[in-house]
Amino acid sequence: MRKVYLDHAATTPLNEEVLNEMLPYLKEHFGNPSSIHSFGREARRAVEESRERVAAALGASAEEIIFTSGATEANNLAIRGIARAQQKKGNHIITSAVEHHAVYDTCAALQKEGFDVTFLPVDEYGMVSVDAVAAAITDKTILVTIMLANNEVGTIMPIAEIGQLCREHDIIFHTDAVQAIGNIPVNVKDLNVDLLSLTAHKFYGPKGVGALYLRKGTRLNVYHYGGAQERKLRPGTENVPGIVGLGKAIELAVKDLEAKTNRIKVLRDRLQEGLLAIEHTKLNGHPQQRLPGNLNVSILFVEGESLILSLDLKGIAVSSGSACTSGSLDPSHVLMAMGLDHQTAHGSLRFTLGVNNTEEEIDYVLEVLPDIVTRLRSMSPVYKGSNK
Amino acid sequence: MYTEQVMDHFTNPRNVGEIEKADGVGEVGNMKCGDIMRIYLKVNDNEVIEDIKFRTFGCAAAIATSSMITEMVKGKTITEAMKITNKQVAAELGGLPAPKMHCSNLAADALKKAIENYQGNNNQVNNKIEETGNNCNRDCNNCSY
Numbered sequence A: 001m002r003k004v005y006l007d008h009a010a011t012t013p014l015n016e017e018v019l020n021e022m023l024p025y026l027k028e029h030f031g032n033p034s035s036i037h038s039f040g041r042e043a044r045r046a047v048e049e050s051r052e053r054v055a056a057a058l059g060a061s062a063e064e065i066i067f068t069s070g071a072t073e074a075n076n077l078a079i080r081g082i083a084r085a086q087q088k089k090g091n092h093i094i095t096s097a098v099e100h101h102a103v104y105d106t107c108a109a110l111q112k113e114g115f116d117v118t119f120l121p122v123d124e125y126g127m128v129s130v131d132a133v134a135a136a137i138t139d140k141t142i143l144v145t146i147m148l149a150n151n152e153v154g155t156i157m158p159i160a161e162i163g164q165l166c167r168e169h170d171i172i173f174h175t176d177a178v179q180a181i182g183n184i185p186v187n188v189k190d191l192n193v194d195l196l197s198l199t200a201h202k203f204y205g206p207k208g209v210g211a212l213y214l215r216k217g218t219r220l221n222v223y224h225y226g227g228a229q230e231r232k233l234r235p236g237t238e239n240v241p242g243i244v245g246l247g248k249a250i251e252l253a254v255k256d257l258e259a260k261t262n263r264i265k266v267l268r269d270r271l272q273e274g275l276l277a278i279e280h281t282k283l284n285g286h287p288q289q290r291l292p293g294n295l296n297v298s299i300l301f302v303e304g305e306s307l308i309l310s311l312d313l314k315g316i317a318v319s320s321g322s323a324c325t326s327g328s329l330d331p332s333h334v335l336m337a338m339g340l341d342h343q344t345a346h347g348s349l350r351f352t353l354g355v356n357n358t359e360e361e362i363d364y365v366l367e368v369l370p371d372i373v374t375r376l377r378s379m380s381p382v383y384k385g386s387n388k
Numbered sequence B: 001m002y003t004e005q006v007m008d009h010f011t012n013p014r015n016v017g018e019i020e021k022a023d024g025v026g027e028v029g030n031m032k033c034g035d036i037m038r039i040y041l042k043v044n045d046n047e048v049i050e051d052i053k054f055r056t057f058g059c060a061a062a063i064a065t066s067s068m069i070t071e072m073v074k075g076k077t078i079t080e081a082m083k084i085t086n087k088q089v090a091a092e093l094g095g096l097p098a099p100k101m102h103c104s105n106l107a108a109d110a111l112k113k114a115i116e117n118y119q120g121n122n123n124q125v126n127n128k129i130e131e132t133g134n135n136c137n138r139d140c141n142n143c144s145y
């Protein structure tokens, strides 16, 4: 059966060049980077070269990069580490209502531990406003953490402006840039961030490896104890093949960025036009300030999981903010924060395009989806029929 | 994650639709939890379910359980039908993923409501709201997958 992968925000396939760079570190170059013999030195060299690559891609310097097991760990390390390091100064943290759980739940946990956390609301497009951040700042604010681009609806936040504001108030600023890398330019200086999280598998790198950018001079409390790796901030023997893969993947991700994403955007817009031509559909996310590969639409009167499964039977892989797919019966906190009603949220479908998608694939989706929608609507007790 | 039987009933649901002048109609679920099932009954003088149809908004488990129960009770008396449990429906489908057992397995409840509606001779759809607040409060906090 034909297979069409349109779930790149969940994860991406490993790039062949990335794999080829990783393979020697799974085989002959298996040394521990902390060993001083030739095996160790070979691994150390690879780790440090990868650090240079990550730094170069972000406009940072190598000593500002800490390798982690992914963005979840980077976010935890950043938020918990700053909260603890700054707690003498204050106890107030500002974040948004649409963060990934790796940020949202970390902030919620700190709230339970006694920190004062503001979860900023968003507008109907999932956008955080700079004014709202400004209004929330108090003399107790120690950390602001707002994502660069949302993973569900693709909305791109005004991070450079929020960063500027935080600098003016001498407040540390962290951003979860997971979805942005390889999709929009990400430069830590332009964005005025002190910390930034990323994970390799969202840009054609391997799973289980990521990094935290920590601006020089920013103090972080440790919360894992062990060896002296990653300046003791992230102890434990390095995932050498993963780190090598991350370095190569990010180098490729930022190369020819504009040409790549323009191509993806053309396909995305084609899909968007076709989908919104179906009756009773609605675009979720910002119409313009949105990741080039993201298309989140609600298909009214039907439920997301049944749409996903129906598409899956046709070989098409997408995701949804519907409850059935989230593990609880409540629909996505992102869509709810945007003010969607339950039905619209339960009927959401997320298509995220990548570099390998083709026009034929998009046309195939547009060919099969209307019949699926018609079939599911014909079963729905809330569908009152076509307007046509 | 779903059995072949579930996928079969999801892709080829039996008895979808409405019955005009139904003898009993029952509805359970709500939009907050993301599933609504409505069952229509035609019952003859011998209290046998002559015809049954459903409409469901929801995930594959919700659709498959609705479809399955219509097959299970067609031709049965309402006394027999009343005895069917959500668990039995799931078992007929070869089981449901653990989180769905509690979350989306409501077809027997919908059927019971339809029968009660028939017995009360009241053709209004019973639209009881089972949830309060803005969240789905159904007990399925152990859903993890």
Ligand SMILES: Cc1ncc(COP(=O)(O)O)c(C=O)c1O
Pocket: A009, A010, A069, A070, A071, A072, A073, A100, A102, A147, A149, A150, A151, A176, A178, A179, A199, A201, A208, A210
């Ligand atoms: C915005 C965002 N942050 C964090 C993560 C977590 O990344 P990982 O699972 O690789 O730790 C993801 C991935 O799902 C994400 O989309």
